[in-house]
Amino acid sequence: MSAHPGIVHTYPVNDLIEHETEGDDCACGPTIEPIKAETGEMNWHILHHSLDGREQHEGADQ
Ligand SMILES: [Zn+2]
Numbered sequence: 001m002s003a004h005p006g007i008v009h010t011y012p013v014n015d016l017i018e019h020e021t022e023g024d025d026c027a028c029g030p031t032i033e034p035i036k037a038e039t040g041e042m043n044w045h046i047l048h049h050s051l052d053g054r055e056q057h058e059g060a061d062q
Helices: none
Strands: 007-010 031-036 042-047
Parallel strands (some): 007 042
Antiparallel strands (some): 031 042
16 A cells, blocks of 8 residues: 555544545645655655544544
8 A cells, every 4th residue: 555655644533524635636725745755755744634534643433
């Protein structure tokens, strides 16, 4: 599942929509931020937003 090395997707699971994790063209309007790897390479963090009101870091499992 690492077809795009250098790009890290963070997205909420079981969200209302399917997130586009093959690119940066997702319906949720992800936040894209550069992250510098230990190797000195620049990677990209694609931070997806949940569309059902949850924050992904809350981790409420209901
Ligand atoms: Zn998304």
